[in-house]
Amino acid sequence: MTDAPDFLTATRTFYDAVAEDYAEQFQGVTARTPLERALFSAYAELVGPGASVADLGCGPGRNTAHLAALGLSVFGLDLSESMLAIARRENPGLRFEQGSMLDLPLADGTLAGAVSWYSSIHTPVDELPTLFAEFLRVLVPGGHLLLAFQAGDAPRRHERPWGHEVTLDFHRRRPHEMAQLLTDAGFLLRSSTVREPDEAFGETVAQAFLFAQKKG
Ligand SMILES: C[S@@+](CC[C@H](N)C(=O)[O-])C[C@H]1O[C@@H](n2cnc3c(N)ncnc32)[C@H](O)[C@@H]1O
Numbered sequence: 729m730t731d732a733p734d735f736l737t738a739t740r741t742f743y744d745a746v747a748e749d750y751a752e753q754f755q756g757v758t759a760r761t762p763l764e765r766a767l768f769s770a771y772a773e774l775v776g777p778g779a780s781v782a783d784l785g786c787g788p789g790r791n792t793a794h795l796a797a798l799g800l801s802v803f804g805l806d807l808s809e810s811m812l813a814i815a816r817r818e819n820p821g822l823r824f825e826q827g828s829m830l831d832l833p834l835a836d837g838t839l840a841g842a843v844s845w846y847s848s849i850h851t852p853v854d855e856l857p858t859l860f861a862e863f864l865r866v867l868v869p870g871g872h873l874l875l876a877f878q879a880g881d882a883p884r885r886h887e888r889p890w891g892h893e894v895t896l897d898f899h900r901r902r903p904h905e906m907a908q909l910l911t912d913a914g915f916l917l918r919s920s921t922v923r924e925p926d927e928a929f930g931e932t933v934a935q936a937f938l939f940a941q942k943k944g
Contacts, residue, residue, distance in 0.1 A: 732828070733855075735850060735851065735852055735855070736807060736828055736830070738850075738895075738896055739807055739808075739850040739896060740807040740808050741894055742886075742889075742894045742895070742896040743787070743806075743807065743808035743810065743811050744808050744809065744810040744811075745810075745889075745892040745893075745894045746889050746890055746892055746894065747788070747808060747810035747811045747813070747814055748810070748814070749889070749890040749892075750787070750788070750811075751787075751788040751811075751814045751818075754788070754790070759791065759794055760929065761923070761926065763921070763923055764876075764937075767874070767921065767937050768791075768794060768795065768798060768874075769798060770939075771795075771841070771843070771872065771874045771939070772795065772798035772799060772800055774841075774872050774939070775800065775840045775841040775871075775872050776840070777799045777800075778799065778800070778801050779800050779801060779840035779841055780800075780801050780802075780838065780839050780840050780841070781795060781800045781801065781802040781839060781840060781841035781842065781843060782802070782803060782804075782805055782832075782834070782839055782841070782842050782843070782866070783795060783802055783803070783804040783805070783843050783845070784805050784829045784832075784842055784843065784844045784847055784863075785805070785806055785807070785829060785844055785845070785846070785847020785848070786804030786805060786806050786811070786812075786815055786824065786847075787806060787808075787811050787815070787847075788811060788814045788815050788818060789804045789814070789815030789816075789818060789819045789822065789824060790818075791843065791845050792804040792815065792819065792822055792824070793818075793819050793822065795843065796819075796821075796822055800841070802822070803822065803823040803824065803825065804822065804823070804824040804825070805824070805825050805826070805827050805829070805832070805833075806824070806826065806827075806847075807826070807827070807828055809826060812824045812825075812826055829844065829847065829848075829851075829859060829862065829863075830851070830855065830858055830859055830862055831862070832862055832865075832866050834866045835866075836865050836866065837865075837866070837867065837868045837869070838866055838868070839866050839867050839868065839871055840867070840868055840871050840872070841867075841871060841872045841873070841874070842863050842866065842867060842871070842872075842873050842874075843873075843874045844863070844873070844874070844875050844876070845874070845876045846876050846877060846878075848875060848877060849877050849878065849898050849899050849900075849901075850896060850897065850898070850899065851899070852899075853899070853901075856906075856909050857909060857912065857913060860909055860910055860912075860913035860915070861913050861914075863913075864913055864914050864915060864942055867942040868942070869942055869943065869944045870941065870942060870943075870944035871941070871942045872918075872939065872940070872941050872942075873910070873915065873938075873939070873940045873941070873942075874937070874938070874939055875906065875910075875937070875938045875940070876935065876936070876937050877899075877900070877901055877906065877935075877936055878898070878900045878901075878931075878933050878934075878935060878936070879900060879901065879902065879903055879922055879933055879934040879935065879936040880900030880901070880902070880933045880934070881900060881901070881902060882900060883897045883898060883899045883900065884897070884898045884900070885897050885898075886898060900933055901936070903920050903922055903936040903938065904920075906936070906938060907920055907938060907940075910938065910940045914942070914943065915940035915941060915942060915943075916940060916941045916942075916943060917938065917939075917940050918939040918940060918941050919938070919939045920936070920937075920938050920939075921936070921937040921938075922934050922935070922936050922937075923935050923937075
């Protein structure tokens, strides 16, 4: 990835450094509240049993495994080889591939569903139209996107996480602005859910979950 834009290099470098610590801290954390579990179940019902789905920015692959357990034909993709090594180790029966969500190694119209669960949060705002155009490209007409992110406007900079010499910006976004960008890209917004921060998880901002559909 020698020609990767700076933000992709920074994201990959950050997650390569923290992957083991991240996976340990979030051990067993998949769809951690009843609301998130309900959203995943609703998503699985929308795309249908056995549907071909990609977990984009899959990290350690726990949501990939959750989606597989819900009956979907899912694979994970991530920038970070260290994250992928954990995903493969923890989920030997599932497929994980290295790549960027902004340039997916997939043909047009091949997925019934795409999930981006807290993985668009490192993409600068001016790159979001490219990201959403790429999600749209790989979905079949009528295909479904599920997007999760922290709500807000000020980015949070993580410096020296777990003592590693890396830094990365975590962008928070206003849900209605993300919804507008999805609509501009050609999606139909199907639902927008915002839940309040849960102190039990150390959250300080609301969490947003958008369902969008490619026009059929
Ligand atoms: C906050 S973690 C979330 C991981 C996982 N979705 C979860 O919920 O546990 C963000 C992940 O997105 C990946 N990521 C960020 N930008 C990406 C991109 N452009 N292409 C592929 N993966 C990306 C990172 O490498 C990292 O593993």
